[in-house]
Amino acid sequence: xxxxxxxxxxxxxxxxxxxxxxxxxxxxxxxxxxxxxxxxxxxxxxxxxxxxxxxxxxxxxxxxxxxxxxxxxxxxxxxxxxxxxxxxxxxxxxxxxxxxxxxxxxxxxxxxxxxxxxxxxxxxxxxxxxxxxxxxxxxxxxxxxxxxxxxxxxxxxxxxxxxxxxxxxxxxxxxxxxxxxxxxxxxxxxxxxxxxxxxxxxxxxxxxxxxxxxxxxxxxxxxxxxxxxxxxxxxxxxxxxxxxxxxxxxxxxxxxxxxxxxxxxxxxxxxxxxxxxxxxxxxxxxxxxxxxxxxxxxxxxxxxxxxxxxxxxxxxxxxxxxxxxxxxxxxxxxxxxxxxxxxxxxxxxxxxxxxxxxxxxxxxxxxxxxxxxxxxxxxxxxxxxxxxxxxxxxxxxxxxxxxxxxxxxxxxxxxxxxxxxxxxxxxxxxxxxxxxxxxxxxxxxxxxxxxxxxxxxxxxxxxxxxxxxxxxxxxxxxxxxxxxxxxxxxxxxxxxxxxxxxxxxxxxxxxxxxxxxxxxxxxxxxxxxxxxxxxxxx
Amino acid sequence: xxxxxxxxxxxxxxxxxxxxxxxxxxxxxxxxxxxxxxxxxxxxxx
Ligand code: HEM
Ligand SMILES: [Cu+2]
Numbered sequence: 042x043x044x045x046x047x048x049x050x051x052x053x054x055x056x057x058x059x060x061x062x063x064x065x066x067x068x069x070x071x072x073x074x075x076x077x078x079x080x081x082x083x084x085x086x087x088x089x090x091x092x093x094x095x096x097x098x099x100x101x102x103x104x105x106x107x108x109x110x111x112x113x114x115x116x117x118x119x120x121x122x123x124x125x126x127x128x129x130x131x132x133x134x135x136x137x138x139x140x141x142x143x144x145x146x147x148x149x150x151x152x153x154x155x156x157x158x159x160x161x162x163x164x165x166x167x168x169x170x171x172x173x174x175x176x177x178x179x180x181x182x183x184x185x186x187x188x189x190x191x192x193x194x195x196x197x198x199x200x201x202x203x204x205x206x207x208x209x210x211x212x213x214x215x216x217x218x219x220x221x222x223x224x225x226x227x228x229x230x231x232x233x234x235x236x237x238x239x240x241x242x243x244x245x246x247x248x249x250x251x252x253x254x255x256x257x258x259x260x261x262x263x264x265x266x267x268x269x270x271x272x273x274x275x276x277x278x279x280x281x282x283x284x285x286x287x288x289x290x291x292x293x294x295x296x297x298x299x300x301x302x303x304x305x306x307x308x309x310x311x312x313x314x315x316x317x318x319x320x321x322x323x324x325x326x327x328x329x330x331x332x333x334x335x336x337x338x339x340x341x342x343x344x345x346x347x348x349x350x351x352x353x354x355x356x357x358x359x360x361x362x363x364x365x366x367x368x369x370x371x372x373x374x375x376x377x378x379x380x381x382x383x384x385x386x387x388x389x390x391x392x393x394x395x396x397x398x399x400x401x402x403x404x405x406x407x408x409x410x411x412x413x414x415x416x417x418x419x420x421x422x423x424x425x426x427x428x429x430x431x432x433x434x435x436x437x438x439x440x441x442x443x444x445x446x447x448x449x450x451x452x453x454x455x456x457x458x459x460x461x462x463x464x465x466x467x468x469x470x471x472x473x474x475x476x477x478x479x480x481x482x483x484x485x486x487x488x489x490x491x492x493x494x495x496x497x498x499x500x501x502x503x504x505x506x507x508x509x510x511x512x513x514x515x516x517x518x519x520x521x522x523x524x525x526x527x528x529x530x531x532x533x534x535x536x537x538x539x540x541x542x543x544x545x546x547x548x549x550x551x552x553x554x555x556x557x558x559x560x561x562x563x564x565x566x567x568x569x570x571x572x573x574x575x576x577x578x579x
Numbered sequence: 580x581x582x583x584x585x586x587x588x589x590x591x592x593x594x595x596x597x598x599x600x601x602x603x604x605x606x607x608x609x610x611x612x613x614x615x616x617x618x619x620x621x622x623x624x625x
Binding site: 221224259 | 589592593596597600601603604605607608609610611612
């Protein structure tokens with residue numbers, strides 16, 4: 042029987058293993074295989090985006106223009122962000138969703154397995170497009186310079202860019218289609234595929250987090266797709282959506298971009314909050330404090346997140362009413378965010394905690410993400426943001442939000458689930474070294490950027506005045522150390538895949554407390570077809 | 580909630596949910612072309 046029809050004829054599909062060779066991956070409709078591919082893709086993009094970050098920090102090590110030209114620098118700033126956001130964090134989170142959601146809710150697979158295959162395989166194509174957009178100025182001489190707009194792709198600059206911008210737009214189209222399809226699949230799976238007795242309010246927090254994430258993506262990703270399509274039309278088909286000379290308005294693009302962009306930061310954050318909701322109770326050996334409040338809190342966060350976008354555009358000269366509205370809305374968001382962090386702290390309160398690598402990341406997230414919350418409220422205040430906007434202070438804010446808030450959550454997830462995925466325990470000592478190495482070097486990298494930003498150093502500019510030199514040197518050294526730590530990450534992952542202590546079905550003592558889902562009822566690693574008979578939750 | 584994995588009813592139910600969600604995504608796309616520009620270029624956020 043061919044792989045593509047495995048799900049059309051399910052009756053005899055549980056007595057064959059995975060198909061052999063490349064067909065297993067290219068034609069895959071298996072949620073675990075597709076999850077694995079997502080995760081490896083994200084790992085590859087982590088190093089790709091990381092290499093660009095290393096270039097950025099090398100260039101900023103000293104004032105002056107050292108390594109390449111300003112356009113190339115801005116191209117790297119643009120693609121570092123696009124790769125990390127769309128190529129790394131989102132696919133890694135989607136990989137975890139693919140792997141874990143069916144296992145947690147007791148489903149045999151995702152609801153739409155062939156759609157799942159398409160969602161994944163759009164990603165390598167999109168990555169190729171992004172790489173082409175970087176290479177375009179060299180492959181097609183005379184086609185215009187590098188894409189140098191930053192990830193926000195603001196016109197009029199993005200209209201003036203060369204052919205590289207078109208590749209970027211097509212990459213975003215494909216990435217957008219991929220994540221909309223994946224989101225549709227995830228929501229359908231959660232609504233329809235739960236095992237008997239697995240009610241919505243029994244689902245592990247990770248599943249809820251992805252439920253809201255997927256809904257957000259379905260609502261806002263098409264708006265970005267629409268916006269870049271308008272951009273494409275302005276570039277090639279004579280429209281002037283964003284061209285003031287033709288009666289359009291470049292500010293309109295900002296509204297469309299941030300209408301997508303702010304919810305997007307919650308898309309990056311929420312899956313990791315979901316992982317935290319498993320890791321903290323597991324290693325505190327206490328049920329999650331305020332499960333319901335967390336679920337509602339995430340819902341409120343998702344809704345509020347959709348109506349505060351213009352806090353990224355305070356400086357464009359909006360009316361006082363609009364400015365006030367966006368300021369108050371933004372500050373309100375710290376309530377559900379604070380509630381989540383408090384719930385995690387109360388979960389740990391009087392628990393019997395142990396500090397395995399996922400838990401270390403969990404605690405670090407709570408501490409360092411709070412820091413981003415504080416700088417976020419500073420940025421939300423309009424008169425203050427007039428000073429901070431477009432400085433390194435914003436860069437510091439969102440790296441504190443995204444690295445602990447999203448990336449460390451994914452690392453926690455990787456260490457938490459590696460035993461389940463591979464059937465082997467990772468080396469705890471190396472895991473801890475990796476934790477301290479990343480956490481310390483992350484802070485060395487981004488903490489000084491608060492100061493250089495407050496002192497006025499602009500972001501996205503290749504050169505700076507000499508008074509910022511020390512801060513930048515510290516940042517760069519931290520950055521190189523942070524980059525280097527990921528070689529250890531790679532080593533730990535390869536080592537764990539290849540062997541190690543055998544992992545039991547429940548690799549952690551508190552597994553069942555952490556997530557009362559069904560994933561622990563299966564062996565580590567789970568069989569190729571997870572639940573051929575629907576389990577019943579009592 | 581799933582009673583039996585992979586029966587025909589479930590497949591139809593999945594398709595129904597997926598189509599509804601897809602329609603929402605298409606509406607969101609249309610919204611970016613029609614509604615948001617109109618509101619933003621004259622009304623709420625001048
Ligand atoms: C308490 C919650 C938060 C508040 C009040 C807040 C507020 C803000 C404000 C006002 C800005 C615009 C600053 C400027 O450009 O002048 C901003 C930028 C940013 N924030 Fe936050 N933020 C919060 C949480 C988060 C979270 C959770 C994330 C992501 C996980 C995040 C990611 C970002 C990013 C990526 C940018 C910069 C986007 C860009 O200009 O390229 N923020 N934040
Ligand atoms: Cu925002």
